[in-house]
Amino acid sequence: MISEPPATLDPTAREALAELILGVADDEFVIGFWDSEWTGIAPMLEEDVATSSIAQDEIGHARALYELLADLTGDDADRIAFGREPDAYRHAALLNHARGDWAFSVARRWLYETADAARLAALATSNWPPLAQLTAKIRREETYHRLHVDAWLRRLADATPDVRERLADALVRLWPDAQQVFAPLQTEEELVRAGFLPEPLRAIHASWQQAVRPVLEPITGTLPPAAPTMDGRTRRTDDFLWLHGQFTMVARSEEGATW
């Protein structure tokens, strides 16, 4: 789908780029499916439309990233999206949780959107043009998601004590897992050396955490120290196994079907 053929990349570079792209794509794919769980049952009609639209955007971003990955590795985007066992997905631990109540979904989306924005800002300056071009375009769309969820965070934070407490509880519970959007990659040294990733993930993480603490702590109180860990993208939960069963259901029901 992307015009630039990655013919000049050696196998090491190709492997590193594939690991980087897979994590971003799986994040977008999994949050898109979690948010699509709100379609029809969001707290108000307007939000039903908005959440569904955002979920569709995320799955669209995942599709474009899977296609980029498929071009790189000679695979098939649909196979990557729907044909893997749960253990082979590389989304961050933040996306292992079921959607929960509305405050939980807002808390998760806010943490994800801000972390994703920090990561996309870095990827948009990648020296591998296909990745830089695609993420630059995605960034413009994600800006609307971020503005939207930021308005929701403030709305819930200023609501009744019960609502504020649910939001604060969700943020505190998700805080450690949110760090995992920046979990170290096995090929990270190569990614940074080659300029595919302009700075190490721990550096992007540090500036993200510094920027979000002053927004979150008035709601949650002081948040504990937290850092990404090596298993941040390999942990799985029963919630995710359930979601995997849902999003692969149609693909499994008639393998190789076309329409």
Added chain:
Amino acid sequence: MVTTTIHDAREQRVWEALAAIPDPEIPAIGLVDLGVIGEVRIGPELVHVELLPTFVGCPAIEVMRHQIEERLTALGVADRVEVDVTFATPWTSERISPAGREQLRRSGFAPPVMTSGPAGLDELAVLPIAECPYCGSRNTTIDNPFGPTLCRAIYHCAACRQPFEQFKRV
């Protein structure tokens, strides 16, 4: 807006054919006026067309691709037609032509805010007001920054009491 210099009759026919293809989701506007056609290269055997998605996840892209292939193949100016979906030149809303903006307005969509160049990231915003495409009033309120498709927001006009959609600035 995007301007193109036309060199010969073959090129003219290709651009006319592209301009006549309607957007699958908003048929009132054609693909050229929408600004989703990037560079077009016309060789003796191959016509190569760049297609620039308005949104990365736009589900209409494959429909557009097929229609371009079909129309240009039928035109018979070259043996092969190749459509490349690319983000090398990102689609931004000021790529919509003045005629395209008018076509949007006539079919009930407020066109995106007009600017001379692509908006910076910090300039992208959900605006509280859009000009009503039916009566021109600015006595309007935003109902939802996310509408029935990825590229549209929903407003309501207090003057003519009509809900309407705006094509988002992106």
